[in-house]
Amino acid sequence: MTWQDFPKIELHLHHEGAAPPEFIRRLAQEKSVNLSGIFDDSGSYAFDDFPDFLRVYEAAASVLGSPDDYARLTAEILARLAGHGVIYAETFVSPDFCGGGDVSAWREYLHAMTEAAAQAEAAHGIVWRGVVTCVRHFGPYRSRAAARCAAETAGQGIVGFGMGGNETMGRQGDFAWAFDCAREAGLGLTTHAGEFCGADSVRQALDDLRVDRIGHGVRVVEDPALMDRLAASGVVLELCPGSNLALGLYPDMRAHPIDRLRRAGVRVTVNTDDPPFFHTTMTDEFAALELAFGWGEEDFADITSTALRAAFCDDVTRDTLKERLAAGHPALAARFSPDRMKTDVFNPDLLR
Numbered sequence: 626m627t628w629q630d631f632p633k634i635e636l637h638l639h640h641e642g643a644a645p646p647e648f649i650r651r652l653a654q655e656k657s658v659n660l661s662g663i664f665d666d667s668g669s670y671a672f673d674d675f676p677d678f679l680r681v682y683e684a685a686a687s688v689l690g691s692p693d694d695y696a697r698l699t700a701e702i703l704a705r706l707a708g709h710g711v712i713y714a715e716t717f718v719s720p721d722f723c724g725g726g727d728v729s730a731w732r733e734y735l736h737a738m739t740e741a742a743a744q745a746e747a748a749h750g751i752v753w754r755g756v757v758t759c760v761r762h763f764g765p766y767r768s769r770a771a772a773r774c775a776a777e778t779a780g781q782g783i784v785g786f787g788m789g790g791n792e793t794m795g796r797q798g799d800f801a802w803a804f805d806c807a808r809e810a811g812l813g814l815t816t817h818a819g820e821f822c823g824a825d826s827v828r829q830a831l832d833d834l835r836v837d838r839i840g841h842g843v844r845v846v847e848d849p850a851l852m853d854r855l856a857a858s859g860v861v862l863e864l865c866p867g868s869n870l871a872l873g874l875y876p877d878m879r880a881h882p883i884d885r886l887r888r889a890g891v892r893v894t895v896n897t898d899d900p901p902f903f904h905t906t907m908t909d910e911f912a913a914l915e916l917a918f919g920w921g922e923e924d925f926a927d928i929t930s931t932a933l934r935a936a937f938c939d940d941v942t943r944d945t946l947k948e949r950l951a952a953g954h955p956a957l958a959a960r961f962s963p964d965r966m967k968t969d970v971f972n973p974d975l976l977r
């Protein structure tokens with residue numbers, strides 16, 4: 626079967642990283658900006674390794690210079706996601722890119738994005754929420770400005786706070802002030818860890834930032850005791866298998882630890898990270914997981930149920946999404962049936 630119509634939830638998607646190259650080229654043309662250095666002959670984004678990926682990412686993002694640009698990008702992203710069955714998406718949005726960390730400028734960008742998202746919801750049924758992210762390689766000082774922006778707009782389309790960027794710069798704990806600020810504002814917390822740095826970076830994320838979710842976290846398989854702790858904690862991994870393959874962490878999908886993590890009781894979700902950069906979509910991710918591990922409808926219903934529980938939205942939204950998921954596929958209806966719910970991850974007492 627094709628997985629395109631299977632109802633999905635996406636939790637780990639960078640707003641600028643979801644910009645199709647043709648969208649960025651069109652914008653660059655309108656603004657007479659020369660971006661030829663970041664595309665290959667076929668028009669795709671071209672990069673060698675992770676540092677080079679960040680360079681290309683920031684060059685592409687540099688043409689997004691106004692609230693209107695972000696409104697157009699939001700419309701483009703959500704239409705594409707809806708085309709792959711995504712009914713709820715959280716994207717990472719950075720005040721560093723949207724107004725340079727200034728709260729009133731950030732409000733204008735966010736207003737433009739929420740308006741575009743409301744139109745996308747009316748047109749395609751997809752629900753959008755934002756997770757404000759600080760950029761790790763911009764340092765702890767700028768992370769405070771990002772956290773202030775997040776706290777000021779908590780509940781106005783913003784449901785979480787996180788950190789992306791170059792994982793090798795500094796320690797997770799250097800950013801504790803920003804995460805404490807966001808926690809006090811009632812936001813859900815996530816951080817990139819255990820992607821390029823080892824399992825210890827996941828330990829730091831749990832101990833020093835006390836996050837609810839971890840972006841990637843795949844390297845935790847290298848530390849069985851920590852993997853057990855993660856499983857027991859109920860902290861959810863936002864896994865992005867295609868991204869890991871594209872950036873050379875694993876040679877192929879069968880070598881990816883997603884199946885091992887899940888069997889060890891770690892709560893995992895499936896996401897695309899920066900899909901046009903990595904030539905992937907949610908449909909592609911599902912298809913690749915089916916091929917590599919034989920995952921079927923029950924497995925994807927389980928993954929989707931975990932994503933629904935881990936979403937940072939309010940419970941009214943969560944209940945509405947649950948109804949829509951159940952109505953969208955028999956495997957999801959079975960997953961959310963009253964009998965199954967008694968042993969479900971929604972019951973925190975039953976969390977491993």
Ligand SMILES: [Zn+2]
Nearest residue numbers: 789817840898
């Ligand atoms: Zn990411």
